[in-house]
Amino acid sequence: MSHLSSPPKKHKGEHKGHSLLRGSERGSSSRDKDRSATVSSSVTMPAGGKGSRPSSTPQRVPNRLIHEKSPYLLQHAYNPVDWYPWGQEAFNKARKENKPIFLSVGYSTCHWCHMMEEESFQNEEIGRLLSEDFVSVKVDREERPDVDKVYMTFVQATSSGGGWPMNVWLTPNLQPFVGGTYFPPEDGLTQVGFRTVLLRIREQWKQNKNALLENSQRVTTALLARSEISVGNRQLPPSAATMNSRCFQQLDEGYDEEYGGFAEAPKFPTPVILSFLFSYWLSHRLTQDGSRAQQMALHTLKMMANGGIRDHVGQGFHRYSTDRQWHVPHFEKTLYDQAQLAVAYSQAFQISGDEFYSDVAKDILQYVTRSLSHRSGGFYSAEDADSPPERGMRPREGAYYMWTVKEVQQLLPEPVLGATEPLTSGQLFMKHYGLTEAGNISPSQDPKGELQGQNVLTVRYSLELTTARFGLDVEAVRTLLKMGLEKLFQARKHRPKPHLDSKMLAAWNGLMVSGYAVTGAVLGQDRLINYATNGAKFLKRHMFDVASGRLMRTCYTGSAGTVEHSNPPCWGFLEDYAFVVRGLLDLYEASQESAWLEWALRLQDTQDRLFWDSQGGGYFYSEAELGAGLPLRLKDDQDGAEPSANSVSAHNLLRLHGFTGHKDWMDKCVCLLTAFSERMHRVPVALPEMVRTLSAQQQTLKQIVICGDRQAKDTKALVQCVHSIYIPNKVLILADGDPSSFLSRQLPFLSTLRRLEDQATAYVCENQACSMPITDPCELRKLLHP
Numbered sequence: 001m002s003h004l005s006s007p008p009k010k011h012k013g014e015h016k017g018h019s020l021l022r023g024s025e026r027g028s029s030s031r032d033k034d035r036s037a038t039v040s041s042s043v044t045m046p047a048g049g050k051g052s053r054p055s056s057t058p059q060r061v062p063n064r065l066i067h068e069k070s071p072y073l074l075q076h077a078y079n080p081v082d083w084y085p086w087g088q089e090a091f092n093k094a095r096k097e098n099k100p101i102f103l104s105v106g107y108s109t110c111h112w113c114h115m116m117e118e119e120s121f122q123n124e125e126i127g128r129l130l131s132e133d134f135v136s137v138k139v140d141r142e143e144r145p146d147v148d149k150v151y152m153t154f155v156q157a158t159s160s161g162g163g164w165p166m167n168v169w170l171t172p173n174l175q176p177f178v179g180g181t182y183f184p185p186e187d188g189l190t191q192v193g194f195r196t197v198l199l200r201i202r203e204q205w206k207q208n209k210n211a212l213l214e215n216s217q218r219v220t221t222a223l224l225a226r227s228e229i230s231v232g233n234r235q236l237p238p239s240a241a242t243m244n245s246r247c248f249q250q251l252d253e254g255y256d257e258e259y260g261g262f263a264e265a266p267k268f269p270t271p272v273i274l275s276f277l278f279s280y281w282l283s284h285r286l287t288q289d290g291s292r293a294q295q296m297a298l299h300t301l302k303m304m305a306n307g308g309i310r311d312h313v314g315q316g317f318h319r320y321s322t323d324r325q326w327h328v329p330h331f332e333k334t335l336y337d338q339a340q341l342a343v344a345y346s347q348a349f350q351i352s353g354d355e356f357y358s359d360v361a362k363d364i365l366q367y368v369t370r371s372l373s374h375r376s377g378g379f380y381s382a383e384d385a386d387s388p389p390e391r392g393m394r395p396r397e398g399a400y401y402m403w404t405v406k407e408v409q410q411l412l413p414e415p416v417l418g419a420t421e422p423l424t425s426g427q428l429f430m431k432h433y434g435l436t437e438a439g440n441i442s443p444s445q446d447p448k449g450e451l452q453g454q455n456v457l458t459v460r461y462s463l464e465l466t467t468a469r470f471g472l473d474v475e476a477v478r479t480l481l482k483m484g485l486e487k488l489f490q491a492r493k494h495r496p497k498p499h500l501d502s503k504m505l506a507a508w509n510g511l512m513v514s515g516y517a518v519t520g521a522v523l524g525q526d527r528l529i530n531y532a533t534n535g536a537k538f539l540k541r542h543m544f545d546v547a548s549g550r551l552m553r554t555c556y557t558g559s560a561g562t563v564e565h566s567n568p569p570c571w572g573f574l575e576d577y578a579f580v581v582r583g584l585l586d587l588y589e590a591s592q593e594s595a596w597l598e599w600a601l602r603l604q605d606t607q608d609r610l611f612w613d614s615q616g617g618g619y620f621y622s623e624a625e626l627g628a629g630l631p632l633r634l635k636d637d638q639d640g641a642e643p644s645a646n647s648v649s650a651h652n653l654l655r656l657h658g659f660t661g662h663k664d665w666m667d668k669c670v671c672l673l674t675a676f677s678e679r680m681h682r683v684p685v686a687l688p689e690m691v692r693t694l695s696a697q698q699q700t701l702k703q704i705v706i707c708g709d710r711q712a713k714d715t716k717a718l719v720q721c722v723h724s725i726y727i728p729n730k731v732l733i734l735a736d737g738d739p740s741s742f743l744s745r746q747l748p749f750l751s752t753l754r755r756l757e758d759q760a761t762a763y764v765c766e767n768q769a770c771s772m773p774i775t776d777p778c779e780l781r782k783l784l785h786p
Helices: 071-075 088-097 111-121 124-133 145-158 194-207 209-226 240-254 271-283 288-306 335-352 355-371 405-411 425-433 463-470 474-492 506-523 526-542 574-591 594-611 645-660 663-675 677-682 688-697 713-723 742-746 748-752 777-784
Strands: 039-041 101-106 135-140 166-170 176-180 554-557 702-707 730-735 761-766
Touching: 071 111, 071 135, 088 101, 088 135, 101 145, 111 124, 111 194, 124 194, 145 166, 145 176, 145 209, 176 194, 176 209, 194 209, 240 271, 240 288, 240 688, 271 288, 271 335, 271 688, 288 335, 288 355, 335 355, 335 506, 355 506, 355 526, 405 425, 405 474, 425 463, 425 474, 463 474, 506 526, 506 574, 526 574, 526 594, 574 594, 574 645, 594 645, 594 742, 645 663, 645 688, 645 730, 645 742, 663 677, 663 688, 677 688, 702 713, 713 730, 713 761, 713 777, 730 742, 742 748, 761 777
Parallel strands: 101 135, 702 730
Antiparallel strands: 039 176, 101 166, 166 176, 702 761
């Protein structure tokens, strides 16, 4: 097994016992700690010996998962296991037959989920144990993130970590008593095998069931107390200045000066941290710390874009880097990474003016448009890391993305004219991207030597250094490298492609609407804004129930590209509403089409009705009815690979107050931030997005009003001026002069603002006072960016 399928070490960069990037380890925050073979238990398990592994043959009789829509569940539909989907049928069986429930949670592009499926769930003897002695339930964590979060909380609290596949044993009343992640099928020198674990638990259930139940209840009670988030006796949220300073200092202490990022290895892209640093820079830009924050974020983004974590051939970013240098990635590609990184690179362009960052943002969206887009406007979830090197071969991680020197030489044999030495296009390309005959993957990352001769493209030299090395013209080298990448891209099309998870999730589609809308607005590209609009139309057409006003969590790609739903539908969770509302607010500011703002307000009302905790403040992750039977009802409390839905909701409420003036949304924002005071006080770096919102709430929100015709050139010039500047704490409002328009009804003061001499006119309003009218984009820029 190569480095790509080896469990990486735990993160370093701890502060007071809390990892800077704990989100990459936590089940609530990162999609891919699908590695560590840990076992957790609320009782002591007896020792057991190693058993022989029986030979297994593929079972081609489908189990009941064949009727599911989830790509992950369908991957297990031919296991010799009597799998059930999560639901009452399985629970009733467990209670009737007095059997423990074996719950296995993963997702379709999870490498270690594939490994355990192949090694254990295809094994006939293990299949019999699971079918006869347990009620076995398979869950796609992306369909049911509430189930995943509840039991991941147990696994993390009772073991050294968490990740996927997550395997937990439950009482018939759904209370956990043993849990772990990946298990090898048989015992090893340092790991207990899955078969042994099943035999031990079977025996314990027969001999010591009452002790299991008592300990399970005790652990559940402790988790309830530990996970409570409430306003309590606090009247106000903490000081933004204090939280900002502490969050920045913790990030500064863990920052990698040479390569950027905030850990040694594995190293994850963390857009929520970059967003915080940009915001911190803006409010401290005249200080040394402010300059430092900007440098940390920009350098991290540049090193990521030059590294192997970026797919230089086919665009987009992989899930994380297995090394400190951003060189060798875990090759999975996820929609939520692309969405957030497109925004981060667009903001970097706003701040720096360097087109390097805008080019990366455009590349990300080019990849999503080509590879993760449904023809009706929606966006797919992910592409797998594994694929066969050649047709008929066993899948191997990274096979689709790596190159040998021989392949590149054959694809790029043309001589380069004008060089100071004999040179082919391939030699130039290999020098720039660091390819070597022996391969550029360290032996420490390839302990079994499976990747000898393989190379991951990473920019080793700047364009200027490569040009100087061979005495060539910069533009000529730029063109040669671009042509080389295109030839590799065309050649790669003939390789077996990684599996596509064509499931569509409302939350991640909401993030992607933001990605297109923000990038399109910043770069002034209507084409990108149109993709955002089509994404929002898809959400409204296929993932919104008009009768109840609720969002659906999932839909699926059917035969011939149709859109299908599960029956009954899987209803949305808090993150679905929070991320879609954010996307709609971003889309309104990009397009000035008020229909999207109106829908955002209606969804926020529904979110408040379904998820708001009227007693303790903040939002629960799931509806009360949907989570009935689960031992915990949690509030999302960590910004990780994706921002916490509570962090995003707090910022949405702040923006909605700016768009409407409705005081109840500001009150909710303050109440939410107050409820999370203890979390922010304890480890602010775990909630950088919420700290950023706290800072915005305690500053003054700018209402930038453009009075004009949406299609007029002078209106567009003022709007583009606003979009070109990094102003995170603002709302952008178009006042078209119609007193009956939606926004005029929400904000009566708009009717008092007039166009100056019939020209599009801007006003910057703060604390219920507006600036003098401005018609010149340059003057507006001076006011907004002094």
